[in-house]
Amino acid sequence: MSRHPELLIPASSLEVLKTAVIFGADAVYIGGEAFGLRAKAKNFSTEEMRKGIQFAHEHGVKVYVTANILAHNDDLAGVREYFEELKEIKPDALIIADPGVFEIAKEICPEIERHISTQANNTNYATYNFWYKQGASRVVSARELSMEELKELRANIPEDLEIETFIHGAMCISYSGRCLLSNYFTGRDANRGACTHPCRWKYAVVEEKRPGEYLPVYENERGTYIFNSKDLCMIEHIPELIDAGIDSLKIEGRMKTALYVATVARTYRKAIDDYKKDPKLYEQNMPWYKEQISNCTYRQFTTGFFFGKPDETTQIYDSNTYNKEYTYLGIVGEIKDGLCRIEQRNKFSVGETIEIMKPDGRNIEAEVLRILNEEGKEQESAPHSKQLLYVELSEIPDVYDILRRKEEESK
Known part of the structure; x- marks a missing residue:
């Protein structure tokens, strides 16, 4: 069966959620102030979550809430309280990794769908079928799966069990994101939402009998970033993803x-x-x-x-910095x-001269004529x-348009 996949977009705040909705998301995933894996993201208060879900639903967009920490004993009481709150707010699904947290969700808010996070290491169809029997409606595949494995997986699970797959964004050096480096180096547990991203740091070798003498791991004259992966991008492979039977195409980036x-x-x-309209149109618009x-x-x-x-070509050895073409100036709130x-x-x-970025694909150049503060x-x-x-x-934008500036050095 040919699927029309959902486009699932991350949001770190109410402002970003609204942007995701207006710019084309079918669903948005967000985190509350606890029990998600992006503790350093802005995240949503209960009231912001309520407003975000209302806004999304008014536009026909779903909202999923992450609760995908690997819980310790002292987390469980808080998880219960959190799910009691979410029961009233009514998100469309919870994203969960921990079996104990899953059971609490099933007990407290069984009416909310439960999706299994990639943190649960979902690498085979037996795992998918296990979670289906427990009541999960969707499982997020591990990033370590190939397209052929995803096809085989689809062929061996119930038709109504959905597959969600990351197709764009940062890649974690650790298996399915279950990293121990952050906790080891800084005491901040990546599996409880506090990752410090040590995979992006620059490393050297120290020989045990020569402490304090740092030996560079050369890739070039600047050293190497030995754990630093390139970002995932599957924009050229939408047909293969659809043919593999993926139900939800997920973008990484909740920060x-x-x-x-x-x-x-x-x-x-x-x-x-x-x-979906015409494969030839897709090929034509690839540039x-x-x-x-x-x-x-x-x-x-x-x-x-x-x-x-x-x-080795999937790693970046000489830098941990991003390429940056545009600078974000703001979102149009009202006219x-x-x-x-x-x-x-x-x-x-x-x-x-800046650009007005519109949801329909247009980018309109405009000159900044005047800037006034709140006092006028x-x-x-x-x-x-x-x-x-x-x-x-010089050009009048619409509400929710993005204002940005192209950086000269990127030309």
């Missing part, structure tokens, strides 16, 4: 900005829709998809495990008397992060 989310959501939305996807921050791209085991209200994210000035006083630039401003542009 990303609204600009990143808008860029990735808009690009994959168009790619999926184009392919546009690739150009757009490179407009957000990324680390160079790989297809991960989908077409075989990664080799009044020709002025758009934004909460500034990066500095910009009167006279600059004009200013030449906007240097203060998160300052509320009223901006006049």
Whole structure:
């Protein structure tokens, strides 16, 4: 059966959730203030979660809430309280990794669907069938699976058990993300939401009889980042993903900005829709998809495990930094008397040319004509992060449009 896959987008805040919804998500996954694996993300308060779910549902978009820590004994009472709150808020599903947490969810809010997180190491169809028997409606595949393994998996599980697969974003060096490095080095447990990303650090070798003498692991004159993977990108392989029977195409990035989310959501939305409309249209528009996807921050791209085991070309050895084409300036909150209200994210000035990024795929250049603060006083630039401003542009944007600036050095 040919599926029309769901596009599942991450959101770190209410603002980013709204962006994901407007820019093409079928579903959004978010975290509350506890029991998810992105403790450093902004995350949602109970009230923000309520507002986000309401906004998404008004636009026909689902919301899934992560509760995918590997729980310790002292977490369990809090998990119960949390699920009691979620029962009232009514998200569309919970994303869970721990069997004990799964059982608590089944007891307290059985009406909310339960999805099994990739943290549960879901690498075979027997595991999928096990979770199906426990009452799970969806299982997130391990990133270590190939396309052929996913096809075999689909053929050996119930038709109504959904497969969710990561198709874009950061890759964890540890198996299915179950990393111990962060806890070992810093005491912050990646499996309880506090990862410090030591896989992105620069390392050297120390010989035990020569303490303090750091021997570089050379790849070039700058050293090496030996655990640093390229980012996953499957924009060129939508047909294979659909043919494999994937139900949900998942984007990684629950700590990303609204600009990143808008860029990735808009690009994959168009790619999926184009392919379903006409495969030739999808092929024809491939240069546009690739150009757009490179407009957000990324680390160079790989297809991960989908077409075989990664080799040395999937690692980045000389840097842990992102490539950056555009700078995020803000989201248009409202339009009044020709002025758009934004909460500034990066500095910009009167006279600059910026871009208005629209959900329909258009990018419109506009000159910044005026910048006013909340008191209505004009200013030449906007240097203060998160300052509320009223901006006049040479082109009038719409609410929820993204304002961004192309960086000269990236040209």
